Amino acid sequence: xxxxxxxxxxxxxxxxxxxxxxxxxxxxxxxxxxxxxxxxxxxxxxxxxxxxxxxxxxxxxxxxxxxxxxxxxxxxxxxxxxxxxxxxxxxxxxxxxxxxxxxxxxxxxxxxxxxxxxxxxxxxxxxxxxxxxxxxxxxxxxxxxxxxxxxxxxxxxxxxxxxxxxxxxxxxxxxxxxxxxxxxxxxxxxxxxxxxxxxxxxxxxxxxxxxxxxxxxxxxxxxxxxxxxxxxxxxxxxxxxxxxxxxxxxxxxxxxxxxxxxxxxxxxxxxxxxxxxxxxxxxxxxxxxxxxxxxxxxxxxxxxxxxxxxxxxxxxxxxxxxxxxxxxxxxxxxxxxxxxxxxxxxxxxxxxxxxxxxxxxxxxxxxxxxxxxxxxxxxxxxxxxxxxxxxxxxxxxxxxxxxxxxxxxxxxxxxxxxxxxxxxxxxxxxxxxxxxxxxxxxxxxxxxxxxxxxxxxxxxxxxxxxxxxxxxxxxxxxxxxxxxxxxxxxxxxxxxxxxxxxxxxxxxxxxxxxxxxxxxxxxxxxxxxxxxxxxxxxxxxxxxxxxxxxxxxxxxxxxxxxxxxxxxxxxxxxxxxxxxxxxxxxxxxxxxxxxxxxxxxxxxxxxxxxxxxxxxxxxxxxxxxxxxxxxxxxxxxxxxxxxxxxxxxxxxxxxxxxxxxx
Amino acid sequence: xxxxxxxxxxxxxxxxxxxxxxxxxxxxxxxxxxxxxxxxxxxxxxxxxxxxxxxxxxxxxxxxxxxxxxxxxxxxxxxxxxxxxxxxxxxxxxxxxxxxxxxxxxxxxxxxxxxxxxxxxxxxxxxxxxxxxxxxxxxxxxxxxxxxxxxxxxxxxxxxxxxxxxxxxxxxxxxxxxxxxx
Numbered sequence: 001x002x003x004x005x006x007x008x009x010x011x012x013x014x015x016x017x018x019x020x021x022x023x024x025x026x027x028x029x030x031x032x033x034x035x036x037x038x039x040x041x042x043x044x045x046x047x048x049x050x051x052x053x054x055x056x057x058x059x060x061x062x063x064x065x066x067x068x069x070x071x072x073x074x075x076x077x078x079x080x081x082x083x084x085x086x087x088x089x090x091x092x093x094x095x096x097x098x099x100x101x102x103x104x105x106x107x108x109x110x111x112x113x114x115x116x117x118x119x120x121x122x123x124x125x126x127x128x129x130x131x132x133x134x135x136x137x138x139x140x141x142x143x144x145x146x147x148x149x150x151x152x153x154x155x156x157x158x159x160x161x162x163x164x165x166x167x168x169x170x171x172x173x174x175x176x177x178x179x180x181x182x183x184x185x186x187x188x189x190x191x192x193x194x195x196x197x198x199x200x201x202x203x204x205x206x207x208x209x210x211x212x213x214x215x216x217x218x219x220x221x222x223x224x225x226x227x228x229x230x231x232x233x234x235x236x237x238x239x240x241x242x243x244x245x246x247x248x249x250x251x252x253x254x255x256x257x258x259x260x261x262x263x264x265x266x267x268x269x270x271x272x273x274x275x276x277x278x279x280x281x282x283x284x285x286x287x288x289x290x291x292x293x294x295x296x297x298x299x300x301x302x303x304x305x306x307x308x309x310x311x312x313x314x315x316x317x318x319x320x321x322x323x324x325x326x327x328x329x330x331x332x333x334x335x336x337x338x339x340x341x342x343x344x345x346x347x348x349x350x351x352x353x354x355x356x357x358x359x360x361x362x363x364x365x366x367x368x369x370x371x372x373x374x375x376x377x378x379x380x381x382x383x384x385x386x387x388x389x390x391x392x393x394x395x396x397x398x399x400x401x402x403x404x405x406x407x408x409x410x411x412x413x414x415x416x417x418x419x420x421x422x423x424x425x426x427x428x429x430x431x432x433x434x435x436x437x438x439x440x441x442x443x444x445x446x447x448x449x450x451x452x453x454x455x456x457x458x459x460x461x462x463x464x465x466x467x468x469x470x471x472x473x474x475x476x477x478x479x480x481x482x483x484x485x486x487x488x489x490x491x492x493x494x495x496x497x498x499x500x501x502x503x504x505x506x507x508x509x510x511x512x513x514x515x516x517x518x519x520x521x522x523x524x525x526x527x528x529x530x531x532x533x534x535x536x537x538x539x540x541x542x543x544x545x546x547x548x549x550x551x552x553x554x555x556x557x558x559x560x561x562x563x564x565x566x567x568x569x570x571x572x573x574x575x576x577x578x579x580x581x582x583x584x585x586x587x588x589x590x591x592x593x594x595x596x597x598x599x600x601x602x603x604x605x606x607x608x609x610x611x612x613x614x615x616x617x618x619x620x621x622x623x624x625x626x627x628x629x630x631x632x633x634x635x636x637x638x639x640x641x642x643x644x645x646x647x648x649x650x651x652x653x654x655x656x657x658x659x660x661x662x
Numbered sequence: 663x664x665x666x667x668x669x670x671x672x673x674x675x676x677x678x679x680x681x682x683x684x685x686x687x688x689x690x691x692x693x694x695x696x697x698x699x700x701x702x703x704x705x706x707x708x709x710x711x712x713x714x715x716x717x718x719x720x721x722x723x724x725x726x727x728x729x730x731x732x733x734x735x736x737x738x739x740x741x742x743x744x745x746x747x748x749x750x751x752x753x754x755x756x757x758x759x760x761x762x763x764x765x766x767x768x769x770x771x772x773x774x775x776x777x778x779x780x781x782x783x784x785x786x787x788x789x790x791x792x793x794x795x796x797x798x799x800x801x802x803x804x805x806x807x808x809x810x811x812x813x814x815x816x817x818x819x820x821x822x823x824x825x826x827x828x829x830x831x832x833x834x835x836x837x838x839x840x841x842x843x844x
Contacts, residue, residue, distance in 0.1 A: 006762040007741060008779060013803050014738060015780040016787045018730035023792070024799035025729060026690065026806055027814050370820055426818050442824065455828075482828065503791075531793060546791030575792045579816040604726070634816055 019600045023575065157235030157271060158182030158202075163639055165534075165585055167427065168374045172291040174228035175581050177637040177648050180235040183210065183271055184639065187227050187240070188650040190214050195227050197238060199271045200653050204644045207655055213274040215240060218262060218281070230291045236269040237277075237354070239296060241289045259285035261300050265356050278356040281322045283315070284348060290373045295359065296352045297407060299371060299378070302363075303345040319348045319363045323356070336364045336414060349378065349405065349412045362405075362412035372430035376408035377464070379432065381424045398423050400441060402430075404464060416467045420460050428533075431488035436470065437462040438512065440495060442482035443475075457483040457497055461515050471515040478506060478525075484545070487533040494541050494557075498529030503548050505529035507541070509559045523564040528553055532580050536616070537587035540567070544583075544594070547571055554592060556616055570614055570621040573607070574599040577633045584638040584645075589662065590616040591624075591640050595633040609633065613645055615661045624658055665728040672720040679720075680713045687729060691736040697805035698740035698755055708743060712736045737803070754807060761826070762802070765834040779837075786836050790829065797822060798829050 158180030166173050176187045183199050190196035190212075197213045215227055227242040242262040265278040284302030291297075304317035314320075320329045330348070351359040369381040382401040400423045404415040422441030424430060431438045443456050457477040461470045477483065477497035481504075487494045493510035507530065508522040530543030540558050547553040556568040574596035577583070584593030591613065598609040613625040625645060629636070637648045640658065647654040663682045671679035691712050695705035712735045725731035744755070787795055797815060800806045808826070812819045 006759045006766070009762050009765065009783065010741060010758070010802060011738065012780040012783040013787070013799070014734045015784040016799065016803065017784065018725075018727040020787055020795055020799060021730035021733060021803060022727050024796040024803065025733075026693065026800065026804050026810070370818055423820065423824065425824055426821050455831075482824075546793075549789045549791060552792070575796075577816070578793060 019604070023597075023599075157269065160231060160233045160235055161641075165581055165583070167372070170292065171373060171375055172230055173581075174230050174239075174241050174289050175637070176226075176228055176635065177639070178229060178231035178238075179639060179641075180231070181641070183235065184646060184648060184653070185229065185231055185238060185268075186637070186648045186653070187215070187229055188635075188648075190651075193217075195242075196651075197229070197240070197266070197274065198651070199268065199274075200646075200648075202641060202646070204642070205655055205657070207644075207646070207653060209653070210271050211274065213266070215242060216262075216264065216276070216279070218244060218246065218260070228289070230289075230296070232354075233294075236267065238266040238268050238274070239291070240264040240266065241286055241298070243286050258283060259302075261286040261298070263296070263298065263352070263356060265354075279323070280352070280356045280358075282348065282350070283320055284346070287347065288371045288373055292375050294354055296356075297373065297378070298350045298352065299373075300348045300350070301345055302348060319346050321350070321358070321361075328358075330361060330363050334362050336362065347380070349407070351407060351410060351412070360407070360411045364414075370424050370427050370430070372427050372432070374432045376406060377432055378405040378407060378412075379403070379430055379437065380405070381430065398443065400424055402437070402439065404437070404467065415464070418462055418467050420458075422456075422458060425483065425486075428488070429483070429486045431493075432464065433488070433490065433512075435464050436515070437464050437467075438488060438493070440483050440486045440493075455480055455482050457481070457495065459493065459495075459510065459518070461512075461518075471518055473510070473518055473520070476508065476520065478504075481506070485530050485533045485543070487535060487541070489535040492535075494533050494535070496530040496533060496543060496545070503528050503546060505545070507533075507543065507557050507564055509541070509557075509564050521559055521562055521564055523557065523566065526566060530555065531578070532583075534580070534583070534585055535587065536585075536590075536592075540587075540616070542585075542592060542616075544576060552576060554594075554614065554621065556621075567618075568616060568620045570612075570623075572596055572610075572612065573601075574609055575633060577636075579634050582634055582636060584613070584640060586640055589640065590618070592616065592621075593625075593638045593640065593645065595629050595631065595636045595638075597633050598630070611636070611638065611647060613638075613640070613658065617661075622661065624661055625656055627656070665725075669720060669724060669728060672717065673724075680717060683713060683716065683728075683732065687732050690729070691732055694733060694736045694804060695740045698737070698744055700755075704743065705740070708736060708740050711739050715739070733804070754805060758802065758805060761830060765830050765837060782837060786833055794825055794829055797825050801826055 161179050161181060162172065163177065163179055164173050164175045178185045179202065182202055184202055184207075186198045186200070187195055188198060191214075194217050195215045197215060199210045199213075201207050201210055227240050229241065230239040231237070232239075240263070242264065244260055244262065246258050246260050261282045261284060263280050263282075264276060267275045267277045282298070282300045282302075284300035286298065287301045288299040289296065300319075302319050314329055318329045319335075320327055322328070335346075346363045346365050348361065348363040350361045353359050371381075372379040380403045382403075399419050399421055401417050401419050402424075403417045406413045406415050418437075420439060420441055422443030424439060424441055429440045438459065438461050440457060440459050443458060455477075456475040458475055459471075459473040461472065462468065463470050476495075481497040483495050484498045485496045491511065491513040493508075493512055495508040495510070496505060497508070498505055504525045505528045506522045506525060508520050510518060510520045512518060528545055528547035530545040532544050534542040534544075536542040536556060540556050543553075543555045543557065545552065551571050551573055553572075554570040555566055557564050558567050559565075576594055576596055582595065584591060586592075593611065593613040595611045596609050599607055601607050608628050609630055610626055611629040612623065614621045615624050616622075629647075631647075631649045635650060639646045639648070643658055643660070645656040645658050647656070663686065665686075668679055668682045668686065671682060688709065692705055692709045695708035695712075696702065699705050699708060712732060715735045716732060723731075787798065790798060793815070797811055797817075800811045800814065801808070806814070808819055808822050811817075812822045815822065817825075
């Protein structure tokens with residue numbers, strides 16, 4: 001008999017099977033000297049905590065733009081010697097010694113002073129959240145710009161083939177592999193510490209490495225978080241998005257590292273000799289990047305320092321970008337600042353043309369969260385579980401704010417904010433279709449912070465032009481279950497709900513063709529659940545997830561009559577990638593490829609990992625290929641093209657002939 | 663040098679075992695200690711104590727997994743050092759303890775012993791699916807931050823948090839069902 005506490009739970013974890021501890025082992029981070037690990041980790045914690053804090057209703061009616069009379073962006077040479085160039089605004093601000101210093105040195109105006117005042121006082125307010133905001137500006141309900149075909153013209157580098165499983169059709173997402181019908185482009189490691197772009201010819205068993213181009217390593221950078229890329233529709237230009245952590249150019253106890261995002265434009269028209277065309281660097285880490293209609297829309301998150309401010313140094317608290325020799329700080333009119341804030345970071349939206357010239361930029365102070373990007377809208381949810389309301393019967397419910405930003409006419413316009421019950425697990429829980437916003441949320445109700453009452457999932461539909469609710473299906477999941485994966489596909493919605501260890505898996509097919517009459521059918525309770533859902537064409541839905549505590553499954557579902565049935569199932573052991581870009585998905589050909597990690601069998605023997613290529617023939621899965629693979633399952637990419645499987649590893653390529661299956 | 667060869671060095675009482683262990687696992691051990699203790703000096707002492715404890719216990723023990731074996735030693739030493747010295751917990755440690763306070767069921771009269779809790783935790787972790795198990799252990803065994811887990815697992819921060827939240831909820835129910843009171 002002894003009195004135990006939370007630490008005993010920690011100690012009891014020492015009894016966990018060692019194979020599980022090996023599998024969960026933290027990954028090694030490259031390029032950080034041992035003595036620096038904690039510093040980098042502490043920055044990550046700060047940023048992570050800030051992200052978790054979420055946004056504070058910044059786009060509500062209470063939000064406003066700093067300054068009204070700025071004259072454009074403020075440019076300061078990289079050495080920081082020259083001041084920001086802007087007009088003084090009106091209004092008052094409490095003057096402090098530091099602000100005076102800033103004023104003396106840079107001639108800073110009231111617009112920046114107000115920002116300084118807000119950041120300096122961050123956290124002093126007890127009021128964190130605004131209620132559902134007013135619409136800031138009525139939405140132009142006109143048609144969005146037509147999408148640029150991503151299939152390029154016939155040219156030397158071939159025609160672009162989109163393989164990155166974009167969430168929104170024609171809105172390209174970056175990844176470590178891109179391709180044309182002549183070349184494969186892969187970003188991988190280089191000399192143990194750096195990264196390189198490798199270009200391989202696409203020629204079956206005769207494919208070969210054409211070139212290896214080291215990606216620039218930036219002065220002062222500590223390590224790269226991992227570069228990704230876009231490939232232009234003509235296959236002649238690669239746009240690299242590279243996150244990296246750099247030593248802060250200033251030194252205090254709080255702020256020793258800074259995230260930066262570099263965008264690098266490479267001319268690869270001669271694949272044997274890529275050339276850097278342009279480069280631009282933002283402070284902050286990349287939270288999303290998309291290319292639509294030839295333009296890059298970029299979201300970077302920059303955390304301003306609060307502590308021990310040296311207000312003479314705008315680098316500590318203002319978003320900026322650097323191009324060539326010029327550093328440009330965002331001007332006050334490009335910074336939206338709420339009256340009440342909950343987070344001392346910015347999210348900075350930037351639209352760039354194909355020469356990396358800035359078309360438009362806007363930073364919102366206090367905004368962050370899960371982001372969905374379509375052809376003309378950016379939808380950002382607030383962070384995890386930071387807003388609650390209490391019902392009359394004592395339940396405490398989490399709520400999520402969802403901000404809508406329009407960028408259809410080359411500028412960022414905040415449209416408003418809505419509040420929904422529950423929270424959003426990932427970006428696939430958000431969708432926009434024909435002027436309607438559709439979201440799925442999970443909701444947990446508490447009787448107290450440590451007493452759970454219930455869990456449920458709901459669907460909400462809003463009309464974007466008015467941000468008014470149109471329809472909802474509340475609490476559709478079985479009792480105690482939440483959505484584990486969601487996939488919107490036009491007027492269809494697929495949702496899998498499950499409880500964590502009960503391995504029960506209802507899959508729901510919603511018909512959203514008539515919002516006044518949303519209907520659903522489901523599988524009923526079946527084994528396991530899906531952590532990822534993928535539309536597989538012809539009304540088929542592919543799900544991958546656990547079947548039980550030891551086994552995973554790939555399943556194909558289809559609506560049949562008034563039920564959803566499991567058409568096919570393939571079971572395997574070992575881990576699969578959580579990044580859906582690591583899957584090969586070719587619905588037209590019925591192909592699904594994925595890597596599986598090594599694992600220990602019931603006798604404790606190590607079983608090697610494999611790569612599996614499956615063909616779904618409308619009735620069942622056929623194993624086209626299964627071979628040993630020891631490569632990291634998350635960073636492995638695979639492509640099927642004209643009878644061959646191309647396995648793109650970190651620094652090499654493996655090619656397998658696939659027997660005719662069609 | 664691989665684990666088997668390092669373990670053979672221990673069995674041969676060859677002091678290179680310590681250096682090879684440090685080279686292969688030193689960073690992991692130090693990071694586990696630092697996540698718990700925060701203080702660099704304490705963490706380095708804990709790292710050195712881990713090597714000493716491994717030296718004194720291998721042989722006769724022949725670890726199946728050297729990584730897990732050393733991680734457990736480092737973790738135990740750091741937790742005990744933190745508890746016995748009554749040092750202020752790190753911010754991360756406090757967060758983790760706060761989170762774990764959620765899994766403590768309502769008090770009942772009978773208190774189970776520690777063995778039951780260990781068995782329960784072992785069984786509970788084994789029942790989790792691979793992804794949730796990895797996230798759970800990264801957080802509560804290796805004491806990683808949510809952001810670090812997010813990066814390692816390729817998940818959003820919200821997903822990691824909600825996954826941890828839901829796993830704690832299930833753990834709480836699981837412990838209550840097994841009548842484990844802590």
